[in-house]
Amino acid sequence: MSEDIFGGESVTSEFSDGHTETVTDTNGDGFADSVAVDYDGDGHIDAVFTHSSGPGHALDTMTVDSDGDGRFDTVYVDSNHDGVFDQVGFDRDGDGHIDTVFIDTNHDGRLDQVIADTNHDGRADYAAADTDGDGRIDVEVTDTNFDGTYDTVHYTEHTHGGLTPMGNTDPYGAV
The missing domain is CATH 2.40.128 (Lipocalin)
Structure with a gap:
């Protein structure tokens, strides 16, 4: 020792x-x-x-x-100690910082949330979530101009089999 x-x-x-x-x-x-x-x-x-x-x-x-x-580029976490990893983070561009994280928030074995830093500036500019637990994305938000504020929001009830914008897609009322 x-x-x-x-x-x-x-x-x-x-x-x-x-x-x-x-x-x-x-x-x-x-x-x-x-x-x-x-x-x-x-x-x-x-x-x-x-x-x-x-x-x-x-x-x-x-x-x-x-x-x-x-350099470490992938992190797996079992946050509730059930023997199944429920968070996975990846360093996609090799800079030593995690860029994308997938999360199983309700610990059912299926990843239901993703957060990504697509332009590698240290701020999340894409997020998507399965809020009702059916295995399909219900809410998707993006920061298209990379200013740190989400400027597009898409959400759906899955009536058309995909992510269909419903209502006002701009949370600030500009559209």
């Missing part, structure tokens, strides 16, 4: 196929608070599993470097 940078205890295991796993107990309670894995044995961590919230000791967050460039 060795002390890690957070002051906890760490154990690193190297396996015959070359991959390594480092298990760390940062708070000294005898349970793993993080597990860092180098799946391909190249010396770069490919995934980190952590316990970031809630009761118990489940490792509820997985951060992944899916393209092997040394």
